[in-house]
Amino acid sequence: MSTVAPDKLQARADRKTRKRQEKKDLIARSAMQALQELGYANTSLRDIAARADLSLGMLHYYFEDRTQLILHCVSLYKAAFISGLEEALQEANDRESVVNALANALATSIVEDASTHRLWYDIRSQALFDPAFRPMVRELEAALISVVETAGKKTGSARPGTGEFGYALIDGVFRYQMQNQITGTPRDYESLAREMKAVLETLF
Numbered sequence: 001m002s003t004v005a006p007d008k009l010q011a012r013a014d015r016k017t018r019k020r021q022e023k024k025d026l027i028a029r030s031a032m033q034a035l036q037e038l039g040y041a042n043t044s045l046r047d048i049a050a051r052a053d054l055s056l057g058m059l060h061y062y063f064e065d066r067t068q069l070i071l072h073c074v075s076l077y078k079a080a081f082i083s084g085l086e087e088a089l090q091e092a093n094d095r096e097s098v099v100n101a102l103a104n105a106l107a108t109s110i111v112e113d114a115s116t117h118r119l120w121y122d123i124r125s126q127a128l129f130d131p132a133f134r135p136m137v138r139e140l141e142a143a144l145i146s147v148v149e150t151a152g153k154k155t156g157s158a159r160p161g162t163g164e165f166g167y168a169l170i171d172g173v174f175r176y177q178m179q180n181q182i183t184g185t186p187r188d189y190e191s192l193a194r195e196m197k198a199v200l201e202t203l204f
Contacts, residue, residue: 024062028073030054035073036115040122045069067132074123077116078140081109085147095155099200102151106174107193114181121175141167155204166203173199 030052035043037051045066049056063069088105092098109117127133148166152158177192 020062024072025076027052027054027059027062028069028076031059031069032073032077032116032119035070035119039119040070040126043070067130070123071133071136074120075136075140077113078120079143081113081117082140082143082147084109085144086150089147089150089154092151093154095157095204098151098154099197099204102200103193103197106170106196107189110174110177110181110192111189114178117174117178118182121178144171151200152204157204162203169203170196170199 031048031054034048034051038047043066045059045063046056048054048066048069049059059069063072085102085105088101089098092101123133124137127137145163145167148170149158149163152162152166173196177187177195181187181192
């Protein structure tokens, strides 16, 4: 009777885990449109299944409930957003290039992804009431604060508390711009970038 080597068993388990994660990511991307349109409070798993052309059974197989699915969706998108900011800063090594890189990345994201950011702010507000959302919000905000701290170091203006203060300042303007883009008068990329650049020049 043959036995399977432990390393092969581990490889099989890793493949299975990887495939399951890929499927969850695929479902989450399909579900994002419904969540962007309806928001957290108005979206049920049945709504998501119908809009994403998925069976309700499949959603329940991969996600225990609506909260778990929404957490996965937001984490997936926000991680990509943070990664984009980090990449924008990689080639920036002085104050001017840092300010321009961040301003351009943030303005582009508002123009292209305002409805997705709206979901993040919806979930962040829900975290004030629902403890289930708080660990994810803390983790993502810590990553965003780290981006601001990196920018501060590159500009030579890093001081104790700069990360948290800077994040709060940038986030306030970013949220206002995003909100106006959806519910007010949409602005073009150039004007958004100019306003964000002015904020960053004040901060750094």
